[in-house]
Amino acid sequence: NAGVMQNPRHLVRRRGQEARLRCSPMKGHSHVYWYRQLPEEGLKFMVYLQKENIIDESGMPKERFSAEFPKEGPSILRIQQVVRGDSAAYFCASSRGQLNTEAFFGQGTRLTVV
Amino acid sequence: AQRVTQPEKLLSVFKGAPVELKCNYSYSGSPELFWYVQYSRQRLQLLLRHISRESIKGFTADLNKGETSFHLKKPFAQEEDSAMYYCALLDGSGNTGKLIFGQGTTLQVKP
Numbered sequence: 001n002a003g004v005m006q007n008p009r010h011l012v013r014r015r016g017q018e019a020r021l022r023c024s025p026m027k028g029h030s031h032v033y034w035y036r037q038l039p040e041e042g043l044k045f046m047v048y049l050q051k052e053n054i055i056d057e058s059g060m061p062k063e064r065f066s067a068e069f070p071k072e073g074p075s076i077l078r079i080q081q082v083v084r085g086d087s088a089a090y091f092c093a094s095s096r097g098q099l100n101t102e103a104f105f106g107q108g109t110r111l112t113v114v
Numbered sequence: 115a116q117r118v119t120q121p122e123k124l125l126s127v128f129k130g131a132p133v134e135l136k137c138n139y140s141y142s143g144s145p146e147l148f149w150y151v152q153y154s155r156q157r158l159q160l161l162l163r164h165i166s167r168e169s170i171k172g173f174t175a176d177l178n179k180g181e182t183s184f185h186l187k188k189p190f191a192q193e194e195d196s197a198m199y200y201c202a203l204l205d206g207s208g209n210t211g212k213l214i215f216g217q218g219t220t221l222q223v224k225p
Contacts, residue, residue, distance in 0.1 A: 003157070033212060042118075042200060042215035043158075056210045091158065095211060103211065105150075105158040 002026075004094050005074075006106035013082050013113050021077040021109045025094030032075045033103060034067060037089040049075060082113045116141050118203050120216035127191050128224050135186040135219050137175075137201030146204040147184040148213070149175055153197045161186075161199070171195070191223045 005024040013019050025032050030051050035043040036059075048056040049069035060067065064082075069075040079086055089110050093103040117140040127133055139145055149161040162170045164177045164184060175186045184201060201216040 031211065035213075035215075040217075042120075042217040043213075045205070045212045045214070048210050048212055056212065059212075093158075097211070101211070102160055103213070107157045 004029075004092055004104050004106035006090075006092050006109050008109060009107060011109055011111050013111065015083055015113055016081050019079040019082050019086070019111055019113075021079075021090050021092075021111070022074045023077070023092030023094075023106055024074040025092075026104055029094035029096055029104075031095045031097065031101075032069050033093045033095075034075075034077050035091045035093065037091065037108075039088070043091060046077070079111075082111075084113050087111055087113045116203060116205060116207075116214050118201050118214050118216040120199075120201055120219050122219045123217070124220045124222065126222040126224065129193055130190050133186075133188045133191045133195070133221065133223075135199050135201075135221065137184045137186065137216060139182050139184060139201075139203050141182070141203060141206065143206055145177070145184075145206075147175075147177060148202045148204070149173070149184075149186050150200040150202055150215075151197050152200070158200070191221075193223045193225055196221055196223045 032049045034046040037043045045059040047060050047067045064080045066078045089108045091108045092106045095101045095103040119138045147164045150158050151161045152158045173188045200218045202213040205212045
């Protein structure tokens with residue numbers, strides 16, 4: 001089991017471009033969480049998805065950000081028209097269930113907007 | 115409001131010295147708390163959770179509801195303990211399993 005895989009590890013985008021971050025959960029895991037870590041801050045929850053469903057997106061900015069977890073393939077976090085303030089590390093975690101199950105983290109994608 | 119506070123950004127100790135990484139939380143009800151560790155260039159991984167009451171790599175953490183604290187302790191620090199440590203609280207609203215993280219403390223163990 002390769003663990004939670006995120007790609008790319010590093011992503012550079014110019015202001016106004018789109019950023020797509022991918023997360024492949026661990027085998028057998030159907031719950032995916034996205035967190036964002038701004039410089040000098042802790043991880044902040046963004047969105048929680050199960051296969052084909054967004055369960056909780058209370059941490060997602062209202063505009064430009066979207067997430068999906070299709071039946072087949074990885075979960076995608078999409079940021080449209082990126083701005084400098086989107087520069088951060090984005091972490092994905094997966095688990096078998098919601099509660100009382102350990103969440104395993106990926107290595108993160110570091111997004112830099114220039 | 116649910117919140118986790120780690121007051122120290124950096125904790126520097128010598129090898130063999132005791133270590134205490136502080137974590138305070140704000141939560142109404144029975145909290146479920148965790149410590150995560152991130153070694154250099156590695157992914158975030160679970161170190162311990164209070165409900166299991168384990169000791170991992172010599173680390174322990176006791177939940178103190180009176181002081182709303184969950185400090186991480188180790189009696190004798192090793193150089194390989196140098197890492198970033200995050201305290202996290204399971205968000206109790208909505209039963210979604212999402213975590214609320216503190217800002218993290220970098221532990222530096224000097225030889």
